[in-house]
Amino acid sequence: MNTGKLYLVGLGPGDAGNLTPAAAAAIADSDELVGYHYYIEQVAGEAAGKVSHAMELGQELERAALAVDIAYSGKTVAVVSSGDAGIYGMAGPVFRVLTDRQWNGHNPAVETVPGVSALQSAAALLGSPLMQDFCAISLSNLLTPWEQIRRRLEAAAAGDFVTVLYNPRSRRRVSQLQEARDIYLAHRSSDTPVGIVRHAFRPEQAVSLAVLGGLDGERLGVDMFTTVVIGNSNTYVHNGRMVTPRGYEAKG
Numbered sequence: 001m002n003t004g005k006l007y008l009v010g011l012g013p014g015d016a017g018n019l020t021p022a023a024a025a026a027i028a029d030s031d032e033l034v035g036y037h038y039y040i041e042q043v044a045g046e047a048a049g050k051v052s053h054a055m056e057l058g059q060e061l062e063r064a065a066l067a068v069d070i071a072y073s074g075k076t077v078a079v080v081s082s083g084d085a086g087i088y089g090m091a092g093p094v095f096r097v098l099t100d101r102q103w104n105g106h107n108p109a110v111e112t113v114p115g116v117s118a119l120q121s122a123a124a125l126l127g128s129p130l131m132q133d134f135c136a137i138s139l140s141n142l143l144t145p146w147e148q149i150r151r152r153l154e155a156a157a158a159g160d161f162v163t164v165l166y167n168p169r170s171r172r173r174v175s176q177l178q179e180a181r182d183i184y185l186a187h188r189s190s191d192t193p194v195g196i197v198r199h200a201f202r203p204e205q206a207v208s209l210a211v212l213g214g215l216d217g218e219r220l221g222v223d224m225f226t227t228v229v230i231g232n233s234n235t236y237v238h239n240g241r242m243v244t245p246r247g248y249e250a251k252g
């Protein structure tokens, strides 16, 4: 019986320094790679000489099925995602396909290699915004109904969670970020700090700060390469850094 292997590999935000040694080793160990063009190009060095199956947006299940086929054939394949594969990444489609195929849990072997997710990259560039309880919400309603996303935004806003918004805005999805702002404005002051990080750790990197009341996606250049961090009621800005205090002040 063939014993193939499927790695789910998070590549981190995009620079070589934030690609973990374990991720590089998994790619080196693989015969073939599956992932978006952009991410496969990101690891061109490590991928040299390997068969690459680049995909376009919207092909997640097809590519997951292809990767699972490769692993069942006895080869080693790496499915790559930006950030962490298990956070809005390719782990979902791969496990979905494995479930459909009644995978037995060990053949092919499946190993996930964690990566630095956008919320960590964005936080590192902004200061220390995630120092109290936080949550991540994707504003993409391609796979999740908008009503459900709205309910989660309402709950996070009411719960005073620092909130990291993934997939905040695209050319076709421009209203979601503005609706999210309005939901938060019902619970937080309009001068609540908001951090905006575009292309973290890539050559085009841009980091800026805004306030909740002024969160205008178009004016601030928010797009699909951007992560938005909304502070909680304790978050402040000091010398250009977004700071959520750990809470010692309240204790003292």
Ligand code: SAH
Residues within 6 Å of the ligand: 013, 014, 081, 082, 083, 084, 085, 086, 087, 088, 089, 116, 117, 118, 119, 121, 122, 165, 166, 167, 168, 197, 198, 199, 200, 201, 202, 223, 224, 225, 226, 227, 228
């Ligand atoms: N698996 C990825 C997330 C994929 S969803 C992770 O763990 O980071 C895609 C969204 O992630 C983008 O719309 C953006 O909001 C965020 N993102 C991914 N890479 C980013 C980067 N380098 N800089 C800023 N945001 C990024």
